[in-house]
Amino acid sequence: ETGVTQTPRHLVMGMTNKKSLKCEQHLGHNAMYWYKQSAKKPLELMFVYSLEERVENNSVPSRFSPECPNSSHLFLHLHTLQPEDSALYLCASSQGRGQGYEQYFGPGTRLTVT
């Protein structure tokens, strides 16, 4: 595997379920990100991790819980989601956090909340 991988690629869950999204980067990067891509809104940054420490939380509801156990893996734990949370969730990574460090995106997980 190369680049940034995400699993699963598609997920359907009920509002009472608990599920997790997984992201893995094979680029040796130190920063990882979660974004939400909705049909009717611009791409929204959710969380930023740098060297496994959360450095940004962009006012995301607590039903989304990120976890970064090491610099290669990032999880997004989901519980009691709402239908409006249905979206494409994108993971990205970069070598560092300053400008000039390109963010590499994974293919995303298409989440549908029923």
Place this chain on the structure above:
Amino acid sequence: QQQVKQSPQSLIVQKGGISIINCAYENTAFDYFPWYQQFPGKGPALLIAIRPDVSEKKEGRFTISFNKSAKQFSLHIMDSQPGDSATYFCAASMDAGNMLTFGGGTRLMVKP
């Protein structure tokens, strides 16, 4: 509040034509303006980026034009090809960190 406004939402161009996508920003602290290209089923990929110390940057068929006083920047795709059909996003960020604010996206279709 949307800090980066992108237009048009969709664009159809004939093969060989010029595709033009525009973005306007509000935050004068933004000083890095990348464009991303996204194909169906893929994540966005960096296409080209510009800083406000230059008014234009060209890479192959892709050119960014930047107007600091108007707080606008645009992407021009010369000699557009069917393989350029994708969704294009402009973005902006400030010097600290790497937090990108994205525009709403433009779905480009290049007809053969």
